[in-house]
Structure formats: structure tokens, C-alpha cells
Amino acid sequence: MENKKRLKLAKEVLSDPRNPKEEVQALQDTIYVIGGKWKLPIINSICNGNKRFREIERSIPGITTRMLSRELREMEANLIIKRTVTDTIPVVVEYSPTEYCYTFGDIILEMIKWGKEHRERIKKDLSSEL
Amino acid sequence: MENKKRLKLAKEVLSDPRNPKEEVQALQDTIYVIGGKWKLPIINSICNGNKRFREIERSIPGITTRMLSRELREMEANLIIKRTVTDTIPVVVEYSPTEYCYTFGDIILEMIKWGKEHRERIKKDLSSEL
């Protein structure tokens, strides 16, 4: 058992090509940053060209002004988006993506893909149940 | 303004190549299924070959037995994983991925990629601040 343990440890630390420890941490980091119900939909909306507060709000089913306001503030602080106020009359507030914002693109794309396939699967399951 | 509205509506419904409405919904569906702190790390762990309860637990920093127990039960019910009990003495409980489980692979991969790059960025930012 002593030997087994030592063997396992060596295996773990040295020869594993996809270092699991590093990957779990990376995964958990990502979840920490984009966790919650709203951040990714908001990023998606803004990257899709929505700029105004109400516009973004309308583009995300179920979100409340309060949550949108909170998340936007937080994401601006974290440099994920930029908030611009014009000095026209009336003032116009616009949100725009930063470069950092686009780094989430691939994740969002994969999640959209999964979501679409998920719907397909459910449709098929329902129709085959008849 | 009447015309503007009608134009916008038509544009929205017809000619948009990446139908935003469908995509937001797909995105929100996905978040609904894999939302929370633990589901993806657990899926990742099991897909990486971890089978035993304590093994999975040890592979995910910060998780408690309670959360792992709950999530495993839920994910078994949703057919994301399979739970097998042998009738040996002592009994051995093993968790294994279903095919469905692997459909999250691309999402997890992208999130691991993002997490790693995120660490790199932070490292660079810190070193450039000196």
C-alpha cells in the first residue's frame, strides 16, 4: 500500500499529460468569474450590438432592471464592458464591449450550441414517446 | 416612428442570420442545466476517470460531502451520470459518465482554456505593475 501510494503520487505529479489539478482550478476560476444567471447573457447581448440599457434589458428574457443594473456596474468595474455617457440633450448612456469581453466568445458559442442541441434532443424524446 | 418600428420588427424576425432570440434562449437553457458552482467540476472529474465518492471529492477543491452528495443524486436523476453498486464485501459504489455527460465536453474545454489564459493575464499584469 505504501508502494501503491508512492506510485500514484508520482503518476499524478509527473506523467499526466492533462494535469487535472490545474484544469479543475482553471475551470473553477472561470465559473467564479462568469457565475450566476446573468453575466453571460449580458455579455452576449452587448457583444451582439445592444448598447442602451432598456435595449439590453429587453433582449434578455426574465432579467429585472435591478439585476441588470447591478451586473452592469460590476462588469464595468471589472473592465468587461465600458459605459459611455454623451453630453447631448438628453444624455445618452451606452454600453459597449471591451476586448476582454470578447474573450468569453468561445464559451458562449459552445453554450449556445449545447442549448440548441438540448432542445432538439427534448423534441425528439417527446415525439418518440407517443 | 411607426415605420421605423415596423422595419425593425421585420428585420428582427426575418433577415437576421444569427437569430438573437433563439440564441439567448439556448444560452439561458444551458445556464439553467449546468448552473451553480459544482456541476461542471463534477462532470469534469467523472469524465476524467474518477469513480469513487471520496476520489471525486478530493479532486474538487472546496466541495463538501453534502454538496457532492446532493449534486450526484440530482445528476443521476437527470441521467448525466450513472451510479453502480457492486454486491461484493465491502460494497463498492462507483460513478460513471453517461453519453449525455460527454456532451458538455466542449463547454468544459473552453472554460478550462479561458481559466488558464485568465491566470496568464493576471500574472502578466502583476509583473508589469512592478
Next chain:
DNA sequence: GTAACCAGTATAACAGAGTATACCAACATG
């Protein structure tokens, strides 16, 4: 025989994510 490992369950409590509803000032629209 005692310490440790396995696969969890029990209980209690908390923090904060999320909801609901109302409200505001400034401006535009008809």
C-alpha cells in the same frame, strides 16, 4: 484495539443571488 478510510446523512445556520414592486427626474410624442 484503535486509528483510518469508505459512502454518505443530519442538522442548523447564513449570505447573497434573485424577485417583486414601486418610484424618480428628464425628455419625447402625439
Next chain:
DNA sequence: CATGTTGGTATACTCTGTTATACTGGTTAC
């Protein structure tokens, strides 16, 4: 002049995900 839009804030509440701590019954190693 009434109604609607914009960009939010205020208040209060719920809910549940998450944590913390302890415990169980069986097995195995030293």
C-alpha cells in the same frame, strides 16, 4: 397635457445554494 420612454434607484422580501459541524455503520490496516 397626458402618456410613454430612458436610465436607473429604493425597499423589502424569498429562496436556495452553500457552509459548518457532527455523526453513522461498516471495513480495513497496523
